Amino acid sequence: MSGALVSLRGLRVSLPNRAGKPLFGPAPLIEIVRGVDLDIARGGALGLVGESGSGKTTIGRTLVGLIKPSAGDYTYDGVDAGRMDEVAFRPLRSRIQMIFQDPQSSLNPRLTLGTTLVRPLAASGRLANDAARRRRAGELLQIVGLPVEFLSRYPHELSGGQRQRIGIARALALEPEFIVADEIVSGLDVSTQAQILLLLRRLRAEFHLTLMFISHDLSVVRALCDQVAVLSAGEIVEKGATEAVFASPQHPYTRELLESVPLPDVEAGWIMAGTVATV
Amino acid sequence: MNAPVLEIADLHVALASASVPVPLLRGVSLTIAPGEVRGLVGESGAGKSMIGRSIFGLLPGGARITRGRILFDGADLAALADAERRDLLGSRIALVPQDPMTSLNPVKRIGDQIGVILRVKLKMARDAARARALELLAEVAIREPARVIDLYPHELSGGMRQRILIAMAFACTPRLVIADEPTTALDVTVQRQVLRLIHDLQHRHGAAVLFVTHNFGLVAKLCQSVTVLYAGRVVEDGATANVLASPREPYTQALLAATPRFDRPADALVPLDRSVTDTLLSDARAYDAAHAEAYR
Numbered sequence: 076m077s078g079a080l081v082s083l084r085g086l087r088v089s090l091p092n093r094a095g096k097p098l099f100g101p102a103p104l105i106e107i108v109r110g111v112d113l114d115i116a117r118g119g120a121l122g123l124v125g126e127s128g129s130g131k132t133t134i135g136r137t138l139v140g141l142i143k144p145s146a147g148d149y150t151y152d153g154v155d156a157g158r159m160d161e162v163a164f165r166p167l168r169s170r171i172q173m174i175f176q177d178p179q180s181s182l183n184p185r186l187t188l189g190t191t192l193v194r195p196l197a198a199s200g201r202l203a204n205d206a207a208r209r210r211r212a213g214e215l216l217q218i219v220g221l222p223v224e225f226l227s228r229y230p231h232e233l234s235g236g237q238r239q240r241i242g243i244a245r246a247l248a249l250e251p252e253f254i255v256a257d258e259i260v261s262g263l264d265v266s267t268q269a270q271i272l273l274l275l276r277r278l279r280a281e282f283h284l285t286l287m288f289i290s291h292d293l294s295v296v297r298a299l300c301d302q303v304a305v306l307s308a309g310e311i312v313e314k315g316a317t318e319a320v321f322a323s324p325q326h327p328y329t330r331e332l333l334e335s336v337p338l339p340d341v342e343a344g345w346i347m348a349g350t351v352a353t354v
Numbered sequence: 355m356n357a358p359v360l361e362i363a364d365l366h367v368a369l370a371s372a373s374v375p376v377p378l379l380r381g382v383s384l385t386i387a388p389g390e391v392r393g394l395v396g397e398s399g400a401g402k403s404m405i406g407r408s409i410f411g412l413l414p415g416g417a418r419i420t421r422g423r424i425l426f427d428g429a430d431l432a433a434l435a436d437a438e439r440r441d442l443l444g445s446r447i448a449l450v451p452q453d454p455m456t457s458l459n460p461v462k463r464i465g466d467q468i469g470v471i472l473r474v475k476l477k478m479a480r481d482a483a484r485a486r487a488l489e490l491l492a493e494v495a496i497r498e499p500a501r502v503i504d505l506y507p508h509e510l511s512g513g514m515r516q517r518i519l520i521a522m523a524f525a526c527t528p529r530l531v532i533a534d535e536p537t538t539a540l541d542v543t544v545q546r547q548v549l550r551l552i553h554d555l556q557h558r559h560g561a562a563v564l565f566v567t568h569n570f571g572l573v574a575k576l577c578q579s580v581t582v583l584y585a586g587r588v589v590e591d592g593a594t595a596n597v598l599a600s601p602r603e604p605y606t607q608a609l610l611a612a613t614p615r616f617d618r619p620a621d622a623l624v625p626l627d628r629s630v631t632d633t634l635l636s637d638a639r640a641y642d643a644a645h646a647e648a649y650r
Binding site: 126127235264265266267268269270272273276291292293294295296297298299318321322331332333335336337338339340341342345346347349350351352353354 | 496514541543546547550553570571595598609614615616618619620623
């Protein structure tokens with residue numbers, strides 16, 4: 076696809092298997108991502124779903140340049156991002172941002188939120204002075220629906236939803252075009268989750284963002300993503316328009332995932348239709 | 355109807371360490387019949403865990419029951435001596451905790467952790483306890499009980515650990531099981547299996563279950579009845595089918611509308627209207643003002 080901002084072809088990623096590390100010598104490699112083809116159109120929102128260990132997060136970390144592919148191609152906006160070294164990748168860092176799963180542990184507890192937001196602005200060298208950077212940090216808070224007074228607060232003073240908003244504000248600081256969001260609503264209450272989803276939907280439209288939304292929750296993906304890819308054991312088993320895939324899943328694994336979601340409708344047979352695998 | 359297994363009546367819990375008591379539960383009442391599975395739904399801070407903690411006598415420092423009672427099989431739990439209460443807990447009333455990763459002792463083998471319950475609560479001999487532990491592991495569909503019984507928790511996946519915790523909860527054929535968000539950390543397919551296990555064991559042992567969750571989906575699939583909690587008060591309760599199909603209260607309606615569903619278009623998602631919760635909060639404050647004596 077030519078209009079794709081992000082394009083993966085035959086992507087393979089191997090990571091050291093720490094559990095299998097001998098006493099001396101390096102840990103053996105284990106292949107986590109096994110030949111993934113994926114395109115995300117500019118301005119699109121792709122939901123990457125799968126269960127723990129399926130390789131979702133590894134793909135996300137590869138896209139933001141935290142991990143290098145072991146084989147295959149990662150093309151970002153027409154350039155070969157998968158084979159870039161650290162220095163060559165640097166210009167992409169401000170264009171590609173990641174929002175992490177756990178807002179509690181991804182914010183430095185000793186820094187005020189103002190400092191957390193000002194740092195990337197200072198490092199990028201875009202804004203000349205501290206006053207301008209503080210102004211921009213205040214603006215970012217407003218964008219994500221938090222009062223400016225939060226600049227002087229610390230992470231522990233915030234609720235889970237507020238912390239996740241800070242995570243989003245930090246990701247937006249350098250005006251990225253592509254955001255990888257990894258399970259960012261999974262720890263939240265229903266009402267907070269809905270607010271964050273709607274915030275992301277609004278920001279996506281307002282800033283013309285391209286989004287990869289990693290989640291194990293298919294219902295959340297439906298609420299945000301126009302495209303979906305289903306990952307199982309490092310391979311994509313099904314992908315397409317979210318509505319179409321969820322309405323008529325073609326792969327048995329996708330069907331199993333969808334059937335496992337407990338929708339809030341009373342359905343007497345649901346629990347008995349499930350089997351308990353012996354483990 | 356049979357006499358309830360659990361009857362919570364007008365339960366008030368307050369944090370009494372402050373100069374003005376801080377209300378945590380504001381007159382909660384709910385009952386569970388023998389063998390009934392009741393969902394307890396609420397967002398964080400609603401007081402769900404406080405109810406479980408009140409039953410177990412494990413309220414956090416400074417918090418205490420200021421009014422109301424908790425009857426278990428007709429006996430007032432608060433009036434029991436500590437020793438009597440300890441006898442009930444873990445055997446007649448059991449807990450399936452939220453986090454399978456931190457709820458097992460990391461330095462004890464699985465068999466020892468199940469065995470200690472059987473030996474202390476049922477006075478089983480060591481050999482008998484081990485044999486029963488093997489049976490319990492088989493009951494929660496663990497393939498090789500004889501191997502797993504000698505493993506340590508870190509050698510097991512999250513789903514396996516949750517199965518072990520379920521086996522431990524049902525070890526003494528409890529009358530009542532409190533399941534505190536037991537599937538939040540699990541994948542959907544694993545979650546479905548854990549629900550089926552709880553359902554099967556609950557039937558086999560004739561236990562009643564109080565299933566604490568923030569997910570209406572789990573309530574829909576597992577629970578016959580549901581209590582919706584907000585700000586330490588019961589907002590709505592009734593048969594699950596009725597509450598989900600035609601919720602009476604605006605808060606319940608709003609929570610359901612804020613729950614995303616993979617079978618509905620994205621714009622079906624409606625964020626919670628703040629005026630709904632604001633009303634509930636001002637109701638709660640009005641209640642506190644009118645019932646100040648209930649928190650002393």
